[in-house]
Amino acid sequence: MDILHKVKQKLNLPILSDVHSCEEISAAAKVLDVLQIPAFLCRQTDLVVEAAKTGKAVNIKKGQFLAPWDMQPLIKKVESTGNKSIILTERGFSLGYNNLVTDFRSLAIMRAFGYPVIYDATHSVQLPGGKGGSSGGQREFVAGLSRAAVAFGCDGLFLEVHNCPDRALCDGPNQVDLMQLEQLLQQVKRREGVA
Numbered sequence: 001m002d003i004l005h006k007v008k009q010k011l012n013l014p015i016l017s018d019v020h021s022c023e024e025i026s027a028a029a030k031v032l033d034v035l036q037i038p039a040f041l042c043r044q045t046d047l048v049v050e051a052a053k054t055g056k057a058v059n060i061k062k063g064q065f066l067a068p069w070d071m072q073p074l075i076k077k078v079e080s081t082g083n084k085s086i087i088l089t090e091r092g093f094s095l096g097y098n099n100l101v102t103d104f105r106s107l108a109i110m111r112a113f114g115y116p117v118i119y120d121a122t123h124s125v126q127l128p129g130g131k132g133g134s135s136g137g138q139r140e141f142v143a144g145l146s147r148a149a150v151a152f153g154c155d156g157l158f159l160e161v162h163n164c165p166d167r168a169l170c171d172g173p174n175q176v177d178l179m180q181l182e183q184l185l186q187q188v189k190r191r192e193g194v195a
Helices: 002-011 022-029 045-053 068-079 105-111 139-152 178-192
Strands: 016-018 034-037 057-061 086-090 117-120 156-158
Touching: 022 034, 022 045, 034 045, 045 057, 045 068, 057 068, 068 086, 068 105, 086 105, 105 117, 105 139, 117 139, 139 156, 139 178
Parallel strands: 016 034, 034 057, 057 086, 086 117, 117 156
Antiparallel strands: none
16 A cells, blocks of 8 residues: 555556455555455455445456346445445456456446446456466457457456566566557547547
8 A cells, every 4th residue: 555655646646456355445545546346356245335435436347257237236235335436347257268258248238337337458368277377368359359348338448557568477468568558548549539
């Protein structure tokens, strides 16, 4: 939290990060602008409700094991606290062993619930356990999937970026190289009709 606080102060940017337990939420809410519920923890009622009680925006990443309509009960859990600052994130669906796929219909289905939907392009190309002892990834598909998600109507993109993805300590195989980020964002903006 100290590092994230320094980044927030220095760059004057809103900060988002995961919370993994109810015990972390109080300290995290002092720094974070958005409390993110990781995909594998998205059905943990106590965690979702405690995060919502802070009044901070809550980003719920859809578990790889959920259908898009399964997000409605999670929305209701957040809303039960009076918090209406909700973001939903699509990050692919498990299809067979070590493979995630994106069903772009889920973006439209979740948007119909009345909250912004983000497409996590880098985790959607992850190959969970694909390298035996760790996850693999197919970063070569990030740009195309990002363009498709924006064309389909997501409200934003979640991209993990690293200056040397092959040396990243976590999720390197699915991260975007920092040197390619500007080009990707320009492509996405053109697809959106912004640039």
